[in-house]
Amino acid sequence: MAVCVAVIAKENYPLYIRSVPTENELKFHYMVHTSLDVVDEKISAMGKALVDQRELYLGLLYPTEDYKVYGYVTNSKVKFVMVVDSSNTALRDNEIRSMFRKLHNSYTDVMCNPFYNPGDRIQSRAFDSMVTSMMIQVC
């Protein structure tokens, strides 16, 4: 169950950012912003390493004492960042991967919507409801 989900465009501005405890939102925004540096580092490291496989899922970006931040980058350099509660230890890698896959699928649907201009903020209700289903239920 995620606590904050963000979709960042290729030019590193947010297309969609939503967190669940709506007070203290700024803290999550700041975390997502700092995680972008780690994402960039991983992308450039992948480019230089002579690895045959280049994965889209980046894995755990960095852990803090309360939260863990996971990243995923698409072929169009759109980044998905997810902040998860550390206390929820039942969350396995596979589940995070499947959450990212769902995010990617919904983002593709948003892209294919003729009423959406690439580069705008995402305002699709379908996307909102998918993200809500992934987030923690707080009170």
Add this chain to the structure above:
Amino acid sequence: MVDAVLFEFLHTEMVAELWAHDSDLDPGPGGQKTSLLVLEGMGFRVGQALGERLPREMLAFREELDVLKFLCKDLWGAVFQKQMDSLRTNHQGTYVLQDSSFPLLVRMGSGLQYLEEAPKFLAFTCGLLRGTLSTLGIKSLVTASVAALPACKFQVVIQRS
């Protein structure tokens, strides 16, 4: 199979419709250019969406040539049910993609008949290529040329700033 036919008919109608209106606005080369731009713009938006949807399960592209190969194999396969016949490059940012029997031109005839009409039917596809490249992070300029129907060449010039 049916989708390919539907797309061909839709495309033919799009070109016909734009050309019918174009003679009302501005007879002469100016009006024609607008119609070509409109077609290219439509292709661009579709290309952007396809550029997001098609590479979904694939691993990240390592370099430009991989992206071009993706265009020739996967994009062409998805839209036209066949692959591009040849891809050439000068290794300095120009790529020439050749298709010896382009599906949108195949119905028109083979040889030199209708050569002047052919560019209208290529504008959408040029936009499609440009849109897909733009989603994958490559700014480019795409032009098409026909020597004899139904073979055509698409020239992609990468714009490096």
